[in-house]
Amino acid sequence: MTFKCPTCDMQLKAEPEMAGKIVRCPGCNTKLSIPASIGAGSLPPPSSMPPPSGVSSPPPAGDAFGTEYEHGASAPEQAPAPSSYQPKERGGWEETDPANPNPWLALAIGAVASLAWFGIMFPFGKGAPGTPPQNTMDYLHDLFLERTWVNYMETFFFFWAIGLIYLKIQKLRHQKDAMFLDVVPVEIGQEINRENVGLFIDHLYGLPARLRDSMMVNRIRKGLELFEIRQNNGEVTNMMSAQSDIDGSRIGGSFSLIKVFLWAIPILGFIGTVLGLSQAIGSIDLQVSDISKVMGSLGKVTSGLGTAFDTTLLGLVLAMFLNFPMNAVSKAEDDNLNNIDAFCNEVLMPRLNDGGGVAGGDTNGIMDTLVKAVASSQKEFLIDLNTLSKQVREQADNLDKRAAAHQERVDAEFAIALNRMREDLTNSVKDSVKTTTEYTRAMASGIQSLNTLLSELGGKQILIHQVKKKGWFSRE
Structure with missing residues (x-):
């Protein structure tokens, strides 16, 4: 539900179950009582500002968005934003770290707190240094002021860590105050679409600079600026989920220095124990015959043992007292981050209309999405x-x-x-020519020999006698 601060007239919002609780206005820091259940759409426009032109008044209050209708009745169509709207130039704003405090400021706070604590303990001292304490306050005085330098360092580290926790509480308070801001007012529109998303972004830029620099406002601004460009609910969801992981990592890392102090304080106590035991053992002198000197030596031993045990006791007690507020702040920051995630998932995302659904979506948006x-x-x-x-x-x-x-x-x-x-053919031709040449030479030699023989025979007659062979069928 939404309501206005009676002092600064800033429009705020809160869950219905918070009605009647006393809270501080994030704008003027005055205390106010959250009124009883008020319809989300029954608020008049902010003072000296007319309602946005072209935007119809929201229906009576019902669910978280003021959209309760009779059975069978359809929701009235959302009037589009004026077509003459021109987006303003936006460059975001400088974001400060939402969880990590300034360690040097915490150092100054720790130093001042340590000096104040030692000043408070100083008047409670009784008797001379080294004498047994007479009461509890005298024991505390001796514990913080009459021991070794280790006790001073333990106390200083403790208050330094307390300074860090105090600054983190201030940052957490700022983040919780931003949760009361009406970052997506229904006066601009029941749903957020491509026509009026610029008006919602301009509303965020119109918030006071001190209040808009918060995890919730920064995340919603980045989501709406992405929606103004992309008109895609899935991409906006992924971006916000990634931003939630980044914020969670920042919160987890902001406790690193405090955890170092939580580790260092008991370690200093053990160092003091070692120093006290060394002092006790070094003061033992059993070589003297005088019993009074022996008793004095034993007194120094017990004094050293007391110093050893007191430094460890102080370190463990301070670490225990430091652990409780650190875990309480850590849980509170985790709860606040979960509330921001729940607001984005349950309030912001259902009101985003990228034209992907026919019911409640404008035709132009659907066509643009299809195109x-x-x-x-x-x-x-x-x-x-x-x-x-x-x-x-x-x-x-x-x-x-x-x-x-x-x-x-x-x-x-x-x-x-x-x-x-x-090459093979050439060799074959060469071999054939050689063979033919040799054959020709041999034939010419034979012809020459035949001619010689014929010359020798001259005109002699050569008788060739043929001898007849006898056979089976011959007559003789």
Whole structure:
């Protein structure tokens, strides 16, 4: 529900179950009582400011968004924002660390607190230094002021850590105050769409600089600015989830220095124990015969043991007292972060309308969403097609290169075979010519010999007598 501060007239919001509680206004820091249940849409516009033009008054209060209607009745259509609206130039704002305090300021606080504590303990001292304490306050005086330097360091580290916790509480209070801000007022619109998202962002920029620099306002501003550009609920959800993880990491890391002090204080106590035991052992002198000197030596031993045990006791007690507020602040910061996540998931995100749903969505938004989806799909298709074409081109180039290499190899092998064949044919022709030449020479020699023989025979008659052979069928 929403209500206004009676002092500064700032519009605030709170859960219905907080009605009647006393809180501080984040704007003027005055105490006020949260009124009884008030309808989300029954508030008049802020003083001296007319309601936004073109925006109809919200329906009577019902659920968290004021959208309760009779059974069977449909919700009235959301009036669009004026078409003459021009977005303002926005550059965000400088964000301070929401969880990490200034360690040097905490150091100054710790130093002042330590001096104040020692000043408080000083008047309670009784008797001379080293004498047994007479009462509890005298014992505390001796514990903090009459021991070794370790006790002073333990006390200083304790108050330094307390200073860090105090500054973290102040930051946490600032974050809780921002939870009362009405960051998405229903006077601008029951839903947040592409037409009126700029008005919601301008409303966030109109908040006081001290209040808008908070985890909740920063996260909602970033989500609405992303929605103004993308009009996609899924992307806004992912962005806010990532921002929640970042805020959680910041909160967890802000306790690092305090955990160092929580570790160092008991360690200093153990160092003091070692120093006290060394002093006690070094003061033992059993070589004297005088019993009074022996008793004095034992007194120094007990004094050293007391110092040893007191430093450890002080370190453990201070670490225990430091652990409680640290865990309490850690739980409070985690709860506040969970409340911011719940507000974003249960209040902001259901009011975002990116045109993806027909019910309650405007036609122009749906068409724009469809056009963007088709354009995105076409772009992806063209990218895939270009990639495929590039791969086909690369394969074709590879095939051309392989074909050229294969052709070069075939040509080389063919040239080698042709040269081998030419050499073989040349050798064969040479062998044939040589053989023919030798045969011709032999034939010419034979003809010459025949001519010589014929010359010798001259005109002599040569009788050739044929001898008849006897056979089975011969007459003789």
